[in-house]
Amino acid sequence: MSELVKEKGLDRYIRKLYKNFHRIPEKSYEEYETAKLVAEELRKIGLEVEEKIAGTGVVGRQKTGNPGPVIALRADMDALCLIRNHQETVQHLCGHDAHMAMVLGAAKMLVKTPPPMGEIVYLFQPSEEKLDGARKVIESGALDDVEEMIGIHVRPENEMATGDATPALLHGAVQIIRAEIFGKNAHGARPHLGVNALEAAVLAVNALNTLHFDPGIPHSAKVTRLLVEGDTYNQIPETAEIHVDIRAQCNALMRTMTVDISKAIDKSAGALGAKTIIDTVDHTLAAEYDDDVVKSVGEAIKGVLGDVLPPLVTFGSEDFHFYSSHKKIKTAYIGLGAGVKPGLHHPAFRLHPGMLVKGSRILAESVCKRIHQYACTQESGTI
Template identity: 35%
Template sequence: MIGGGTRRRRLDEIWTHLHNNPEPSMQEYGTSDYLAEMLGEAGLKIEKFKCFPGFTADIGEGSPQIGLRADMDALVQEVAGKTTAVHSCGHDANMAIIATVMLELSELEDRLKGPVRAIFQPAEELGNGADLVAALGVTDGLDYLFGVHLRPQSELPAPFLAPSISHGACLFAHGTITGEDHHGARPHLGANAVEVALEISEGLRRLKVDPQIPSSAKMTLLHAGGGNLNVIPGSGTFGVDLRAQTNEAMSILHTGLISVCRSVTASTGSEIHLDYRDAVPAAIIGARAEAALTTAVTAELGSAQLSSRIVTSGSDDFHFYTQRNPALQAAMLAVGANVQPGLHHPAMSFEAAALDRAVGVLVAACHLVAERPFSSQAR
């Protein structure tokens, strides 16, 4: 066990550097270099990604069986009247936790009974960073993958931790309506792009999903027409936000959106094109991974600090890894840190001691899983 004072000093040093040097999605080169150099100097094997920021850091002999994922990007928001990058989602904390776990494991490598890989990933906030990294195959040989994320106080207060986060799926669609403008006095000569969009919006409201599964489908952007109010716009653009707690429900919403647009096209004659963006899958939680984190929380902190699985309508691209490898045992540790006022708020703050607790749990989970390996055939 690493001394509490040493761990806290290490966490504070790493977090302070990352917090003071935030970088937006796909620009996290300085962040990546800082962490890679620090972990490389500690003896970990570093492999940087070639086409975008990020890297893997391995400890132990043989092919890694356990993975730890940290997201690196900051959000771009207005802070004190200036647009700037800021770690308002706590990714600086996530990175500090995973880096500290790897450093502690390296110092106890002789007691580690299986190899561990840390994955420092870009662009979680874009919703596709994990998809890009998963395509590199860095998790293909893993048995387990653990993530970590601070939670809002209203969802999980300190000092509690939960062994998994059940994120929902989300899908953004940008729509283009193409038609001819015509005179305001002659509406019969063509379709009105505003009315076309409203028909699509109304169609989304009529989509039916099992009421036991949280879901929503709504138009969140609409632009049509120019400065002349006597011109009926034939063309326009719109945006749709789809949310569902399960991937099956998201499939229903996605199919429904296509059906609605086809129906409106048939009735109005307008051409409607959909461009999909940020299609993030819902959580696929591994029962063994969740059980391992449950045991680790109890062993490290006691059962009184263990909470049940967190269910949230928010999304995280972490689940692309299990979408690529369905047999992968994956779960994200939820860390109660009294986050205020909330995630993505530019003035977000949290309880620093929560990072210490998370490190202890993940170190314990790695040792636990390494001591109880299972083969792919036994899954």
């Protein structure tokens, strides 16, 4: 009974935070009011707070005073910026307001019943939607001592039933290639004197569509943009540009695809005498989790929800995976079925706020399990 009463109190606290964050949606790197609210709340809970991490990020630290692992719980902070009817609107349509409320809820629980050793870092990261916040947080040095990190994201109903959760949401890698193609201008009546950049671009598109990669690993590559300079129709175009959106469920395949597609564009355009400049414009990495952290988080999910889903492949990407690749932090990432409808990034986005307290408990339990695991390995002398 007392547990139930406790959970009700926590549920109210988390719902209120969620509503407060929901009311102040802010764009990437403009999360000023959000950061203020996060810092205020962390201080109220009794934690040390560091602000202006990578611009608008906030970090709260809970030190036990005893040596042990440094474990971070990460929430993203930014809302989504949409252009609708030629007007910019900023709304929380990806649940980042819910993620902040859940991490603060976990902080509240862990401060009340602190683990015996180690340190907990509550990370509120700016600019996830632009996919560059994690890299900037890493560059800030704020996480230099962090050894493990757990992230969480609410999931849509068509991906996961409400009340289900996985400890390993498997995002794919994304790479955007921009290829500029340079031909030679000529009169439309004298094509033999020019190099048609549009024809070279079309040849490049056909060439990359003939490449075949391991069908055992989900992947795709498609041309999403073709631009040709000039607005005349009786002239051989001199420059063209194509963008290719590449997706792959593993980082090694993404590397291969990026190299091969770049080569195919360059060689095929080159066959017509055109030159190319090929850049990789934007990218994120595929999930690479630590088995031990995933196992502990899975046990925490089972303890809170009664059952746990296996690792789950999802569409889309996350900048979270820079923490494991660039900082070698051991990670796991929870996908929480929270009744999101009609879907992430949908203007009518909504979720089931009753699930947020479960998310907080899973996060808090996960930290406790990791620290318990550490204590056990210390005792048995395996480290």
